[in-house]
Amino acid sequence: MIYYNFDIKNLNSFNLPCKAKTFIEIDNEYDIQLLENIDFTKRTIILAGGSNSVFTNSIFDGNIIHIKNKGIKIIDQTEDDIIIEASSGEDWGEFVRYCVKQNYSGIENLAAIPGSVGASPVQNIGAYGMEVKDVFYNCLCFNPIKKEWKTYSREECNFDYRYSIFKYQETPEIIWKVRYKLSKHFKPNLSYSALASEIQRLNLEVNSPLQVCDLVTDIRNSKLPNPKELGNAGSFFKNPVISPEHFQKLKEAYPNIPNYPSDKGIKIAAGWLIEQTGYKGKQIGNVGMHSKQALVMVNYGNAQGSEIITLANKVIESIREKFQIELEIEAHLIY
Ligand code: EPU
DSSP: OEEEEEEOGGGSTTOOOOEEEEEEEEOSGGGGGGGGGOOTTSEEEEESSOSSEEEOSSEEEEEEEEEOOOOEEEEEEOSSEEEEEEETTSBHHHHHHHHHHTTOBSSGGGTTOOSBTTTTTTTTOEETTEEGGGTEEEEEEEETTTTEEEEEEHHHHTOBTTBOTTTTOSSOOEEEEEEEEEESSOOOOOOSHHHHHHHHHHTOOOOOHHHHHHHHHHHHHHHSOOTTTSEEEEESBOOOEEOHHHHHHHHHHOTTOOEEEETTEEEEOHHHHHHHTTOBTOEETTEEEOSSOTTEEEEOSSOOHHHHHHHHHHHHHHHHHHHOOOOOBOSEEEO
């Protein structure tokens, strides 16, 4: 179906009011033909779960392609591994739960992340010590300009921290199906500190992917705001990476600064930085950085795009001043 001036407030987890000039809903392969009638000289974005998209204007003067295709199937398997394919419109959290219930491992730490399967490779979603690139096998995409289908291998996606080639495409390719390679043997990855300390606190013996999935779901629910109650797009900023020299200086002044090794330097917890500047839990107009996780910007009700940009800039500036660190926005800001 094609709709005009279509309201997408309920289709973005930040709950921002916005009307799309042209909105194309794609449920199945036949609907792809609808794209023949679309003017691709206009800006075009793909929307699936809408959990990383921040619409800063009340009108999007272009095309929004909304992907809703469904289906999960097994492509191949050996005694040890399984290749499982999910359509982009599948809910990510439900897909993870489906896999762990069959005892397939490799995806359990990514439980309960809001959004769709199709979005999972775009920003290489990651949590609790796992990233989607660790299990990504390939994905089938449709290029709406060239009208061509193409399968992208893991190498071609160029994955990095919250990045892939799909993240900043001018006319985005439609990710149609994603295949993941999971293990039939449980390979626990429990070293992430929030996970390890919860296991210790509960004195748990962890022996199934389903158990990890449940545990991660509980941890997430305890500190991340539910987008159905408080609009948000998950982490608003990326965790910044700084040089070892810069880190040494900061460590002298702030001995408890949370940090992790990374191939490009030292990764610093942006939530902690934001907390140090006093923005955690502070409401400014209709927006604020969440009281339990400062990295998440929330919409207290009627946020306007301008308020989001103003708060983002204030946070960036205060971190620059206090720590000489440049925060980068992780959410997809749409103007
Ligand atoms: N911290 C604070 N104050 C805060 C928030 C965090 O001091 O308000 C400290 C924590 O105490 C901890 C460290 O920062 O020492 C890391 O915190 P946390 O484990 O909550 O993770 P994060 O680095 O803030 C990242 C991802 C999340 C993911 C979690 C768990 C990014 C941008 N975010 O957050 O992903 O769920 O790790 O693995 O990398 C998302 O991308 O939307 C997202 C939610």
